[in-house]
Amino acid sequence: MSRKKLIFITSLGIIVLLGLSLGIILRRCKFLKSTQIIMGTNVEISIYPPDEEALKAAFNEIKKIDNLMSIYKNDSEVSSLNRQGEMKVSPETLEVIKRALEFSRITGGAFDISCKPLIDLWKKARKEGKVPSKEEINKTLSLVGYEKIILEGNLVSFKERGMEIDLGGIAKGYAVDKAIEVLKKKGIKRALINAGGDLYALGEPPEGKKWSIGIQHPRNQNELFSVIKLRDKGVATSGDYRRYYTIEGKRYSHIINPKTGETVQDVPMSVTIVAADATTADALATGIFVLGATKGIELINTLPGVEGMVISEGMEVKVSRGWGQFQN
Numbered sequence: 445m446s447r448k449k450l451i452f453i454t455s456l457g458i459i460v461l462l463g464l465s466l467g468i469i470l471r472r473c474k475f476l477k478s479t480q481i482i483m484g485t486n487v488e489i490s491i492y493p494p495d496e497e498a499l500k501a502a503f504n505e506i507k508k509i510d511n512l513m514s515i516y517k518n519d520s521e522v523s524s525l526n527r528q529g530e531m532k533v534s535p536e537t538l539e540v541i542k543r544a545l546e547f548s549r550i551t552g553g554a555f556d557i558s559c560k561p562l563i564d565l566w567k568k569a570r571k572e573g574k575v576p577s578k579e580e581i582n583k584t585l586s587l588v589g590y591e592k593i594i595l596e597g598n599l600v601s602f603k604e605r606g607m608e609i610d611l612g613g614i615a616k617g618y619a620v621d622k623a624i625e626v627l628k629k630k631g632i633k634r635a636l637i638n639a640g641g642d643l644y645a646l647g648e649p650p651e652g653k654k655w656s657i658g659i660q661h662p663r664n665q666n667e668l669f670s671v672i673k674l675r676d677k678g679v680a681t682s683g684d685y686r687r688y689y690t691i692e693g694k695r696y697s698h699i700i701n702p703k704t705g706e707t708v709q710d711v712p713m714s715v716t717i718v719a720a721d722a723t724t725a726d727a728l729a730t731g732i733f734v735l736g737a738t739k740g741i742e743l744i745n746t747l748p749g750v751e752g753m754v755i756s757e758g759m760e761v762k763v764s765r766g767w768g769q770f771q772n
């Protein structure tokens with residue numbers, strides 16, 4: 445080969461290599477990322493290709509769901525339904541209630557959106573610094589039970605006067621799924637939406653083929669307990685470390701056992717669920733928190749497309765049969 449040809453081929457090779465590296469760098473940089481506080485939590489959205497309009501539409505969708513379903517907003521649809529005991533609701537609220545009822549059946553009533561009166565009872569207890577009496581709990585339990593939520597078309601009603609619902613264990617996951625739908629419609633192929641630990645990972649991340657999702661250590665706030673790798677999946681974690689309170693020196697969880705009316709105590713410390721969508725992951729993480737490690741993992745093993753990890757007191761870890769696929 446002539447010297448000129450060799451120099452030409454070498455230069456071409458270098459240019460191609462430079463081009464490839466530049467391509468990789470650009471690919472890494474082009475994710476557009478933004479955070480807003482919605483639903484009382486940090487909602488972080490990263491998308492590719494970068495598209496300000498799509499990003500804004502995704503945030504707006506999450507705000508829309510919050511405005512419909514928040515129990516902290518007096519003018520939300522769910523707050524109106526709770527006041528009236530009967531109401532025609534939007535397709536979104538209806539869908540979440542329907543899915544919630546499905547998860548109540550799957551978890552044998554461990555997940556139950558009708559537990560709001562109990563949540564309020566425990567909120568009052570927290571304010572007064574005194575645990576509710578057995579009598580108060582039993583009286584409130586008569587207002588709880590997902591079977592007493594009635595759906596006729598888009599009309600939602602409650603069998604008992606005084607019943608109320610709280611979508612706090614499922615709405616964040618649903619909002620993430622709806623925002624992902626919006627992004628997909630706008631042509632976004634790769635994204636991560638994380639609403640305070642309820643998330644969906646779409647397509648490929650900036651680097652590599654799968655997103656690395658850190659699972660927080662349930663006792664050391666700044667430490668990751670584990671990192672899982674996945675794509676096109678919803679992930680949610682319910683942890684006793686996230687929101688808890690103390691009454692008369694004892695620690696109480698923000699999650700209620702709808703059967704006993706007590707808050708879930710001591711076990712587990714954290715439940716992480718991976719599922720096909722974030723709604724499923726969110727609801728099951730809350731439900732399995734109530735069921736505990738053994739029953740919880742048994743249940744997950746019967747559900748196709750659902751995997752989970754439960755960390756109990758003493759850092760005892762139980763995982764479902766297919767969990768290993770996320771650890772490579």
Ligand code: AMP
Pocket residue numbers: 554555556557559563610611612613614681682683698699700701702726729730731733734
């Ligand atoms: P998460 O953080 O997703 O586990 O949801 C916890 C929230 O769900 C609580 O703050 C309540 O609003 C609600 N919640 C509490 N206990 C239950 C339960 N057993 N079933 C359904 N939702 C619940």
Ligand code: MG
Pocket residue numbers: 612613614680682725726727728729730
């Ligand atoms: Mg949940």
